[in-house]
Amino acid sequence: MFDIGFFEICLIGVIALLVIGPEKLPRVARTTGLWLGKARGMVKTVKYEIDEQIRVEELKQSMEQAKTTLQSSAKESLNEVGSSFDDLKNQVLEPTDQIKKTNLKQSTTKSAE
Numbered sequence: 001m002f003d004i005g006f007f008e009i010c011l012i013g014v015i016a017l018l019v020i021g022p023e024k025l026p027r028v029a030r031t032t033g034l035w036l037g038k039a040r041g042m043v044k045t046v047k048y049e050i051d052e053q054i055r056v057e058e059l060k061q062s063m064e065q066a067k068t069t070l071q072s073s074a075k076e077s078l079n080e081v082g083s084s085f086d087d088l089k090n091q092v093l094e095p096t097d098q099i100k101k102t103n104l105k106q107s108t109t110k111s112a113e
Contacts (some may be wrong), residue, residue, distance in 0.1 A: 020028055 017025055017030070
């Protein structure tokens with residue numbers, strides 16, 4: 001976080017020793033260490049939660065893409081099946097239409113005689 005070197009830490013320690021005194025300095029150092037530990041823990045927790053939210057958003061996006069892909073492939077498959085059924089229907093109906101026309105011609109020629 002901060003760019004604090006050894007010299008700066010020594011200077012802070014000497015000033016704290018002069019201001020606080022040698023009797024209270026260990027207790028203040030311990031309290032300061034606890035606060036820094038808690039602050040680091042909170043920062044770590046916040047960072048973890050942010051990372052988790054990012055992962056959740058990425059997962060939602062990938063699920064939406066998968067859903068879109070699945071829907072488009074399903075539509076294509078249904079269209080192919082529908083066109084196959086239409087082709088089959090036309091193949092089945094063509095011979096029956098020809099038979100009907102042939103029968104109609106035969107019946108009209110017989111009735112004309």
